[in-house]
Amino acid sequence: MTQHNDVISTAAMACSSTESNDSFQLYLPQQHCVPLVFDSPHSGMQLPDDFNTQASLQQLQTGWDAFIDELWAPATALGASVMAARVSRMYIDLNRAPDDIAPQMLDGSWPGVLNPTAYSQRGMGLLRQWSLPQMPMYSAPLSVAAVQQRIQRYYQPYHQRLRQLLEQRYQQFGAVWHINCHSMKSRGNAMNIDAGASRADIVVGNRDGQSADGRFTALVVDSFRALGYNVSLNYPYKGGYLTHCFANRNQHRHSIQIEINRQLYMDEANFCRHQGFTGLQQHLLQVSTILADYIRSQPVVKKGKHHD
Numbered sequence: 001m002t003q004h005n006d007v008i009s010t011a012a013m014a015c016s017s018t019e020s021n022d023s024f025q026l027y028l029p030q031q032h033c034v035p036l037v038f039d040s041p042h043s044g045m046q047l048p049d050d051f052n053t054q055a056s057l058q059q060l061q062t063g064w065d066a067f068i069d070e071l072w073a074p075a076t077a078l079g080a081s082v083m084a085a086r087v088s089r090m091y092i093d094l095n096r097a098p099d100d101i102a103p104q105m106l107d108g109s110w111p112g113v114l115n116p117t118a119y120s121q122r123g124m125g126l127l128r129q130w131s132l133p134q135m136p137m138y139s140a141p142l143s144v145a146a147v148q149q150r151i152q153r154y155y156q157p158y159h160q161r162l163r164q165l166l167e168q169r170y171q172q173f174g175a176v177w178h179i180n181c182h183s184m185k186s187r188g189n190a191m192n193i194d195a196g197a198s199r200a201d202i203v204v205g206n207r208d209g210q211s212a213d214g215r216f217t218a219l220v221v222d223s224f225r226a227l228g229y230n231v232s233l234n235y236p237y238k239g240g241y242l243t244h245c246f247a248n249r250n251q252h253r254h255s256i257q258i259e260i261n262r263q264l265y266m267d268e269a270n271f272c273r274h275q276g277f278t279g280l281q282q283h284l285l286q287v288s289t290i291l292a293d294y295i296r297s298q299p300v301v302k303k304g305k306h307h308d
């Protein structure tokens, strides 16, 4: 398996330090820190040894937000932080609640209450039930112990570090902006709410206005539109679990989700970058620059020794 997470642009590396473990890689700015944190929960493609799936590699790759961490990573040069999952979301989905499990996925009783949501009903809860429509991931239910181990080893470290990082930025600056980064197929399949429809270039989600200030959301939308992209707001993606987790507008904690159409930067059939990759990466750095400037200009943001 290609360790694409280990590949990062030289420009970004020059301005960042890296934390790495089984669960995530985290690129931290070394200077001009700004309370802007990107996270990419689906761009990992590591497949742990105990992943006893019957899905093919190609089926697993359909759920991969390929290269999304790499596309956003240059923002570390602006003072932002970028966190990226290492493990495949087909193994455990970090953008779900830890109790969003369909009971039939397990071979025993869970030591606690399960709360399967609509994601689980579509086979896309914490544990994936189907790799693609009608294609089961597993030939038998999973043991409770195996699922607990996935949570402890991969899910909890990601969530704990992301929460800690956002809290550090919040304590330092009095406000924080979180951007949850994804890519999407150019057309939804039967497991998606917009099955069959072709999608916008960019989908921005703020949970119908709940998770981020309207001015910030509008700035994100307008920045992409000014670069020529067509942008949809809150459809077909309005923001998932991580966006929900970290938002509190009254406390100046803003969280939005950005979905990028894969056909802008990659060959969707062969899971490799195409010639659009570099141009998109440059556009994302332009958008990130606008957002970082906006954040620095906000009266609520404390001006400290870390602020230039």
Ligand SMILES: [Zn+2]
Pocket (backbone or CB within 6 Å): 042, 065, 181, 182, 183
């Ligand atoms: Zn995703």
